[in-house]
Amino acid sequence: MFEGGLYPYWIVIFLMMTGLYVVISRDNLVKKVIGLNIFQVSVIMFYVAMGKVRGGTAPIEAEGFTIYSNPLPHVLMLTAIVVGVATTALALSLVVRINEAYATIEEDEIRELEREEEA
Amino acid sequence: MTGGEADLITRVSDDLPALQIAVPLLSAAICLLVRRARAAWAVAMVVAWGSFASACVLLSRVLQSGTISYAEGGWRPPWGIELRIDLLNALVLLVVTGICAIVLTASPRSLDQEVWREHHHKFYALYLLCMTGLAGMTITGDAFNIFVFLEISSLSSYALIAQGTTRRALTSSLQYLVMGTIGGTFLLLGIGMIYMVTGTLNIADMAVQLAAVGPNRTVLVALACIGIGTGIKLAVFPLHIWLPNAYTYAPAIVTAFLAATATKVAYYVLVRFVFSVFGAPLAFGELRLDAVLMPLAIAAMFAGSFVAIFQDDIKRMLAYSSVAQIGYMVLGLSLASVSGLTGGLVHLFNHAIMKSGLFLVMAAVVLRMGSTRLDAFAGLGRRMPFTMAAFVVAGLSLIGVPLTVGFVSKWYLVVGAIEGGLWPVAVLILLSSLLALIYIWRVVEVAYFRQPPEDAPEVSEAPASLLVPIWVLAGATVFFGVFTSLSVGLASAAARMLFGVEL
Structure with a gap:
């Protein structure tokens, strides 16, 4: 079951579920953003793991090396990292604005304030 | 008309698929630089209606001579990124650019009331960025490119929604951001799994390779991930909970724009993956x-x-x-x-x-x-x-x-x-x-x-x-x-x- 070659994917699944659980279960908005980050990182890890070839080197032509890792998924993840940074920055700036508007970043307290507003 | 001019026009019109993305992207930066509300609006108007005209030209060309394939930067598909316009996305592109242009035309008076005037040029920049992302998702023939454009349009739409007049706009925007990011990441995961199976990111090539591989566990999980990812962006019940708040508290113009375009493009992406990548027999027959x-x-x-x-x-x-x-x-x-x-x-x-x-x-x-x-x-x-x-x-x-x-x-x-x-x-x-x-x-x-x-x-x-x-x-x-x-x-x-x- 626990094959050595597949262990990166077990880590991916663990990180993914951790991230998703943090996003769902935490009321603190900053913690939610952290959870979101862990979730995104798991997918980055997934791509990096799939591109790695056992015994392969960096894909640079040199004498004596014939097995290379696949560089494409790694390059794709550069873009995904940029996307993740942009998302985090936007999320945190929203959290700052929410803190200014509600004087709290706890979701349950915000919901309470919104309910009072509606009543 | 001299020969040189005619030559230039054909060359420009051959590059229309790329311009459909590049022009709004660059004009968003121009909007930021001009800083004056009405001037930025004028820039955005020219770009939006120009995009609509270009979408009409592309549609008529698809109707005349079939699918258009455009190799970005001259890198031939399936290695390079391909822009591929067929009947399906020509129709979606027409809808997206048309609605963009019409809603933008209506925007100044409504924005004067709902968004501070000093922020108008930024608003139009975001609007054009969102349009870039939506048009890009629509016409690209590359699966990873879909994810990138999805995030461009999503990030700008979160910012657009946060412009709403009440503080509820902020919480709605963050709620959408959290769900939208989970959706986008699931889409990325699904694309990665198809890449694992097929070794290609080009949608047309994926379909060929997948048909050769046939159904297996990875393909099934990939379809599930892509279904969840697009399902969140499309707001399929029960993944719709971000939508009512986001639409209610966003500025009215933003709601009119997003309601008519963002979910439609997500629907297109789902249709594209189901039919053009997995294929109807696999998606409906096996899975x-x-x-x-x-x-x-x-x-x-x-x-x-x-x-x-x-x-x-x-x-x-x-x-x-x-x-x-x-x-x-x-x-x-x-x-x-x-x-x-x-x-x-x-x-x-x-x-x-x-x-x-x-x-x-x-x-x-x-x-x-x-x-x-x-x-x-x-x-x-x-x-x-x-x-x-x-x-x-x-x-x-x-x-x-x-x-x-x-x-x-x-x-x-x-x-x-x-x-x-x-x-x-x-x-x-x-x-x-x-x-x-x-x-x-x-x-x-x-x-x-x-x-x-x-x-x-x-x-x-x-x-x-x-x-x-x-x-x-x-x-x-x-x-x-x-x-x-x-x-x-x-x-x-x-x-x-x-x-x-x-x-």
């Missing part, structure tokens, strides 16, 4: 996607409409109605037949027109009344006759009354259901339309048969800058309800193409 989507679609049709009936805020009511209408589109997909998919695609076209029209009416009402609560509509039928008449026309279309576009799409959905031997589904489509009748009627009743309160301030008709776009869209709901050759013709040709039936 039974239809069995998952159909109950959800029917639940959306009823739950969305039912909740809409009890809303006091009409903007929120229309948001829940969107959840129901998305249900119809997904139902069209899940019928897994040419006429069903035709219904879904026609509804994409039609719903974009009527919902953007209805949300622009909300923009006009907010502008004059300062609120979209049901009470604010009292007596508006007499006080804003043209605006409310447009609401009635678009509302009739939402219900699906003959001679409007809503009837056309429901007709094809019902035909698709009956062809598939699913009589109960056809009945459910008709029943859920009655719910739409109830929620539209509530507004019409208040607007036309209830007197405004004694101390109500004088209200004048909406300004022409809003009224003209509203009536263009309301007119379009009737026009395309009568002359269906463009919408239905294209949608059925696209559906037959996706099912691989001879044209």
Whole structure:
């Protein structure tokens, strides 16, 4: 079951579920953003793991090396990292604005304030 | 015209697919630099209408000479990134750019009220960025590129929603951001799994490789991930919870824009992956996607409409109605037949027109009344006759009354259901339309048969800058309800193409 070659994917699944659980279960908005980050990182890890070839080197032509890792998924993840940074920055700036508007970043307290507003 | 000029024109028009993305992207930066509200609007207007014109040219070219393939930077597909325009995405591109242009035309007066003037140039920059992302998702032929453009459009739409006047806009935007990012990441994961199986990112190439591999566990999980990812962006019931808040608290212009474009492009992405990557036999035959989507679609049709009936805020009511209408589109997909998919695609076209029209009416009402609560509509039928008449026309279309576009799409959905031997589904489509009748009627009743309160301030008709776009869209709901050759013709040709039936 626990094959050595597949262990990166077990880590991916663990990180993914951790991230998703943090996003769902935490009321603190900053913690939610952290959870979101862990979730995104798991997918980055997934791509990096799939591109790695056992015994392969960096894909640079040199004498004596014939097995290379696949560089494409790694390059794709550069873009995904940029996307993740942009998302985090936007999320945190929203959290700052929410803190200014509600004087709290706890979701349950915000919901309470919104309910009072509606009543 | 000299030879050189003609040569330049052909070269530019050959590059139209790339310009469709590059021009709005660069113009967004220009909007930031000009800093003046009206100047930025003028830039955005030129770009948006130019994009629409270019989408029309591309569509006519696709109709004339078939699929356009454009190798970005001269790198040949499947290695380089390909922009690939066929009947399906030419139609979606036409809808997206058309709605972008019309809503942008209506925006200045409404924005003056809802967004600080110093921020207008940034608003238009975000608007153009969002348009870049949506157009990019539509025309790209590369799976990873879809993710990148999805994030461009999503990030800018989170920022657009956060511009709303109340602090609820901020929490709604963050809620959408969290869900949207989870959706985008699931899409990325799904694309990664297909890449694992096929070793390619080019959509056309993926289809070839996948057909050779056949169904296995990885492909199944990839389909599930892509289904969840696009499902969140598309707001398929029960993944729709971000939508009502986001649409309610965003500035009215943003709602009109996003309601008609963002979910439609997500629907397109789902259709593209299901048919062009996995292929109908695999997705419906082996993996039974239809069995998952159909109950959800029917639940959306009823739950969305039912909740809409009890809303006091009409903007929120229309948001829940969107959840129901998305249900119809997904139902069209899940019928897994040419006429069903035709219904879904026609509804994409039609719903974009009527919902953007209805949300622009909300923009006009907010502008004059300062609120979209049901009470604010009292007596508006007499006080804003043209605006409310447009609401009635678009509302009739939402219900699906003959001679409007809503009837056309429901007709094809019902035909698709009956062809598939699913009589109960056809009945459910008709029943859920009655719910739409109830929620539209509530507004019409208040607007036309209830007197405004004694101390109500004088209200004048909406300004022409809003009224003209509203009536263009309301007119379009009737026009395309009568002359269906463009919408239905294209949608059925696209559906037959996706099912691989001879044209």
